[in-house]
Amino acid sequence: MNSQDYYRQFLHAVWHGTSAHPLVASLSAQPAFAVYRNTIFKSCADALAANYPAVLRLVGEPWFQGAALAYARGNMPDDACLIAYGPGFPDFLASAEEARELPYLPGVARLDRCWTESHLAADDAPLDAAGLHAALAAGRDVCLAPHAAARWRWEAAYPIYSIWDANRRPDAELPAELAWRGEGALLTRPQGQVQWQAIGPGACRFLDACRDGIGVAAAAGLALEREPGLDAAAMLGGLVQAGAFTSFH
Known part of the structure; x- marks a missing residue:
């Protein structure tokens, strides 16, 4: 042998x-x-x-x-x-x-896994936010590339973000009146530290579309289909500020 x-x-x-x-x-x-x-x-x-x-x-x-x-x-x-x-x-x-x-435990576990993947992801250059603003103002339909450390997840049935956040941070507690509805999460790693925030189904759909190479205009349309009434401009601004993207073309 x-x-x-x-x-x-x-x-x-x-x-x-x-x-x-x-x-x-x-x-x-x-x-x-x-x-x-x-x-x-x-x-x-x-x-x-x-x-x-x-x-x-x-x-x-x-x-x-x-x-x-x-x-x-x-x-x-x-x-x-x-x-x-x-x-x-x-x-x-x-x-x-x-x-x-x-039944919510697998969703919470997936957010723990998202944290690990975000923490270990490759370093990407930060987005040129001013350049993106100029391109959009000029009417360009650009494609946004998610940052290597960006992770997002939507769970339609359970408030996984609230449950996960309350159990991830030692000083956090669940709200006394937790609404039993779907929630989403975005994890990013600006300045080398994993951070997270709650996001809605439209933002998750927008990020899915960007990952798939779909342009901003069409991606925003898909986000609005998923979440009618969404302020797409505010959503995009929030994602950019969170460090969800690395570049555009």
Whole structure:
């Protein structure tokens, strides 16, 4: 068995506890191997706790550890650095029987993931806001490119932004009268720090359109279809100010 085969068999034994290869099977039968496996799974669960703090705060340590260990056993890290571990955790929660009483939990987890992705995204140049204003004033129908660190999400059924924000910031609390309706969020990283704010369905649709290469005029029309009565100019100004875009053409 060459080194690559051994490595594959060893990883299979770590994640599944068994191996068809005699050498690896002999190794995995040792008591110390079980300790090694548990240490790896615990490291993955701890990484998930760090990467999904709002979910952890919502459900508590025992519940979270059980879900995180179950996820880790079926999802091997693809990088020794676990700062980005767990991209599939929100979908895992959406399918978990234990989470059915918390239907908003996957949406909250997705915002935690958006934070991680925004934090780790590549650096993009800031938008030339004055140049954009001049181009729009001249009647140009430009295409806006979202910033690499911009992340946005709309959840039609649950107030995920309010729930996530209240559990992401230690000093925040949910409103006493939380309206049970859809909410959206925008995460950006101006000056190297991830920031977030609530946005509506029209702004999310506008950002989707910009990501797809649609010009500002058509993107604004799609935003108005999604959210009638939206002040498109104010919406665009808010997105620009938040740092949602890097360039236009």
